[in-house]
Amino acid sequence: MRPAIFDASTLRQHLRRHKIADLGELQQVLGTETPLTVFRKLKQLDYRASYTHRGRFYTLAEIARFDDRGLWSHQAVWFSRFGTLLATVEAFVNRSSNGYYASELADELHAEVHEPLRHLVQQRRLSRMEIEGQYLYTAIDTPQRQNQTLARRSAEGVPLAVRSEALQLSPDELKAAILLFYGLLDEQQRRLFAGLESMRLGHGGDTLLSDFLGLDVHTVARGRQQLLDRDVIGGRMRRAGGGRTPTEKKRPT
Numbered sequence: 001m002r003p004a005i006f007d008a009s010t011l012r013q014h015l016r017r018h019k020i021a022d023l024g025e026l027q028q029v030l031g032t033e034t035p036l037t038v039f040r041k042l043k044q045l046d047y048r049a050s051y052t053h054r055g056r057f058y059t060l061a062e063i064a065r066f067d068d069r070g071l072w073s074h075q076a077v078w079f080s081r082f083g084t085l086l087a088t089v090e091a092f093v094n095r096s097s098n099g100y101y102a103s104e105l106a107d108e109l110h111a112e113v114h115e116p117l118r119h120l121v122q123q124r125r126l127s128r129m130e131i132e133g134q135y136l137y138t139a140i141d142t143p144q145r146q147n148q149t150l151a152r153r154s155a156e157g158v159p160l161a162v163r164s165e166a167l168q169l170s171p172d173e174l175k176a177a178i179l180l181f182y183g184l185l186d187e188q189q190r191r192l193f194a195g196l197e198s199m200r201l202g203h204g205g206d207t208l209l210s211d212f213l214g215l216d217v218h219t220v221a222r223g224r225q226q227l228l229d230r231d232v233i234g235g236r237m238r239r240a241g242g243g244r245t246p247t248e249k250k251r252p253t
Contacts, residue, residue: 006031008044008045010029011026011029015059023035026038046060046061047060049083050078050079051088052078053077059074066080069092078110085116086119088109089116089117090120093120094139096148099137099138100137101135102114102134105137117137121137136148179213190215191220192227194209194213194215195224195227196224196227198224199224206221
């Protein structure tokens with residue numbers, strides 16, 4: 001008996017007509033009970049598998065109209081230019097200017113992302129850090145991770161080391177209160193306040209406080225250094241030996 005001959009063009013015609021199809025449907029169209037036969041024919045057609053619905057839907061590259069994010073959907077089934085859900089999650093986090101919280105990324109991708117994020121962190125392909133009680137997922141590359149973290153903290157509006165939820169305030173209310181208080185300070189107090197909060201934030205604090213308070217970044221750094229040196233005008237914190245060397249007055253002869 002001659003072996004059955006399966007024609008890939010049959011799958012192409014069906015997908016062009018219906019745009020997407022699952023494996024069972026393609027087996028029926030091709031007239032085979034063997035999934036491997038379908039995959040062999042799909043490879044001839046430059047196909048794409050969905051990243052939602054456990055990857056069980058298929059389309060052709062020529063059908064998918066990916067948007068600027070690299071996504072395309074049909075009948076609530078989502079496809080990605082990057083391939084699998086794991087690869088898509090990694091690409092989105094790496095391309096983001098300020099990283100992603102899991103809930104944000106789930107909304108963006110229309111898919112559950114906690115498991116892919118966990119795998120990517122374990123495999124050291126992504127990094128994460130806790131901000132305001134949530135994990136922010138960022139690139140693994142150190143400079144890019146730092147830039148994403150700084151951008152996120154700046155975007156959230158209140159870079160100070162105070163948790164608004166602990167005070168039962170919204171970020172906007174806390175920001176307004178801080179700026180009102182800051183406006184009451186004199187020049188030295190503003191500089192020292194910025195320097196103190198920069199130390200509490202750690203790496204990148206000078207830039208964050210500079211953006212938030214409208215100060216030159218060098219002014220923030222100066223305030224931080226003054227506090228570390230205990231070199232504060234007013235006589236209350238200046239350490240012995242700080243400031244100018246006193247000039248001894250000459251006694252009249």
